[in-house]
Amino acid sequence: MTPASEPYRDSSGRALTDYPRPSVAVDTAVLTVTEGGIAVVLVESEGDAALPGTFLHESEALADAVLRSLREKAGIEGLAPRQLHVFDRPGRDSRGWVLSVAHRVVVPERMLRLDDAHARVTPLAEALARPLAYDHDEIIRRAAESLRTDYRDSPDPERLMAEPFTLRELQQVHEAVAGARLPRDAFRRAMEPRLRATGELTSGTRGKPARLFRMPKASQR
Amino acid sequence: MTPASEPYRDSSGRALTDYPRPSVAVDTAVLTVTEGGIAVVLVESEGDAALPGTFLHESEALADAVLRSLREKAGIEGLAPRQLHVFDRPGRDSRGWVLSVAHRVVVPERMLRLDDAHARVTPLAEALARPLAYDHDEIIRRAAESLRTDYRDSPDPERLMAEPFTLRELQQVHEAVAGARLPRDAFRRAMEPRLRATGELTSGTRGKPARLFRMPKASQR
DNA sequence: TTCTTTTAGCGCAGAAGCGCGGTAAAGGAG
DNA sequence: CTCCTTTACCGCGCTTCTGCGCTAAAAGAA
Structure with a gap:
């Protein structure tokens, strides 16, 4: 790795940070399995319900950002996030140019200790019937499908x-x-x-x- | 979408661009099938051979960046890129903080017109035996595996x-x-x-x- | 022309997988 | 204590799949 004292310059003398870059978020479908079927953790924010997520911090790995967001927003520890898909549709986030890397984690129901009052375990069908922020319904669908494939x-x-x-x-x-x-x-x-x-x-x-x-x-x- | 005249501000009054953001690249395994098996397009750059790739431009969709890089670097048109995985290991790129979104495209051999002299169709085994830039060997492995799954x-x-x-x-x-x-x-x-x-x-x-x-x-x- | 070579396509027997029903083994009701 | 209910687990026939080998059909060799 190039030391910070000698930053990289391209052929026009510019550093990477001289070019436009998107913000990168991670959004995670936290799945669990109840007697009634698959359920997902939804966070009740101001507008529509949403999946727990966060922006990627500097030089942070995606999996670490996922674990950080779950620790902060839902008090969940010690998981192995699986990457699902990058959502990149221009205009999907009204705040600006944001890519979201969707992830899936799976937790036994008995391990879910939601210490945050506005994070709730929601059955899959109910979650998909609600209005959800961004592409979060699509993320939930992909997460559930990948879980079903794994259990097949x-x-x-x-x-x-x-x-x-x-x-x-x-x-x-x-x-x-x-x-x-x-x-x-x-x-x-x-x-x-x-x-x-x-x-x-x-x-x-x-x-x-x-x-x-x-x-x-x-x-x- | 918020108009440009009223940019988004978070609770501390900062815009998204006031936070550190990674550079985002796309790297694409262009696969074809020859009589001898799967082959992949490698670009001979200064150092190790590499997959064709580019940095994401402002507000550009990932798939569009893939198509642009293939048009510019290999004269390939009209494909449907499939997203494979995001590579995010800190330090994977010596130039700085760079995420790479790996893609796969598949082209009939007869449609491959490599007008760029240093882009070459390389049999899979040969490509994986060579030293490759970044995580490009991993991308090629995933691309080939996904193709084999599709053809199963x-x-x-x-x-x-x-x-x-x-x-x-x-x-x-x-x-x-x-x-x-x-x-x-x-x-x-x-x-x-x-x-x-x-x-x-x-x-x-x-x-x-x-x-x-x-x-x-x-x-x- | 006749025989040989090559490749397509189908019939058939054996193997593997599937679900139905039967039996065994325990607790609970009366 | 006896019978009933519940659940585990296994045997058996049926269907589906697999691969071998046979036959058909055409081109090339002699």
């Missing part, structure tokens, strides 16, 4: 479940994500080989006790 | 082939993209229902004449 053929890739769990519990989470009932046998056959059986059984429940599973050690493939 | 279960989604074509020709293109032989019968069964038979046959070739196909009218689903 891998057991709980976002580690939403507390261990150990039964196959039925796993299926209920997958059905909440998919927003549809899943065929029981096909689900079992696809998932069981990718789990690690603990050898223990549930007790105190109605019906035949179920076997308990954990995620396999390293990559759950 | 849809006939020639990038319309690389001249019509009409035979199933064998289609399979050869798909094998070049996949970098592997594909099973003949499974390929036929997957693709034929998604094509429109012209009713015509090849002639002047050795062996039994093949039926000729075109893409279906609207979406090739």
Whole structure:
């Protein structure tokens, strides 16, 4: 990296900062899975509801800006943001030339401690039915679709479940994500080989006790 | 949009441009498919080879910046850029704080007219074996992977082939993209229902004449 | 002309996947 | 204590998919 004492100059003697640059924001769809399906955290601001977001600070990585905005606006910690898409339509932000890099994070419902009163967990359908700021409905749609894709053929890739769990519990989470009932046998056959059986059984429940599973050690493939 | 005469001010009275902003570049993997497989356009600059790219101009859409850079650097016209990923690692560009939005475009080999002497079509493996500027090897890997995904279960989604074509020709293109032989019968069964038979046959070739196909009218689903 | 070579296209048997129903195993109701 | 309800889990037939090999059809060689 060029030291600050010798800034870069192009062939016309100008530094990069002599050219027009956009403001860059990050906006994040914080998803969780409730009994009723996918839900998303919305922040109630002056106008329409919005996703938590912030402007990128100097020399900050996008993922760090996402984590900072979640910490400040929703008291959420320790996540792995996934980049979705850059929204760049000229005029999308009335304040000026702003690019927004959309992200997705997924949090277990029990880990969501919204200490900020105007941040609320909103079911997906309800969130999309409301008027939302900027392109935030499109971001939510992409985030939900990417979550559904991830859950299509891998057991709980976002580690939403507390261990150990039964196959039925796993299926209920997958059905909440998919927003549809899943065929029981096909689900079992696809998932069981990718789990690690603990050898223990549930007790105190109605019906035949179920076997308990954990995620396999390293990559759950 | 707020008129220019009344620029936006935040609660501390500052405009967006009073805060530090990154330079935003676009870098594009221009892919084509040759007999030998996927190939990518590399620009030979002073140092390592690089992908064609440019800085985003004021209020310009990312896709427009991609098209402008390809027109200027490689004489390529009329494409649909697809956004891949934003590269944001601090220090990735020695000239300063630069975000790069990686894109992919796909061009039929016969449409590539590189009027610029230092832009060259390079086979994928060769390109990845060379030292490349910035994160350009990662961009090429992502671009090739997305192309392979697209060709996995849809006939020639990038319309690389001249019509009409035979199933064998289609399979050869798909094998070049996949970098592997594909099973003949499974390929036929997957693709034929998604094509429109012209009713015509090849002639002047050795062996039994093949039926000729075109893409279906609207979406090739 | 006749045989050989090349490639398209189809029939068929084996494999794999799917869902239905049956059985086992526990708690709760009466 | 007995029966009923609930849920787990497995066997079995059915459908779908896969790949092999056969046949057809045309060009080129002899």
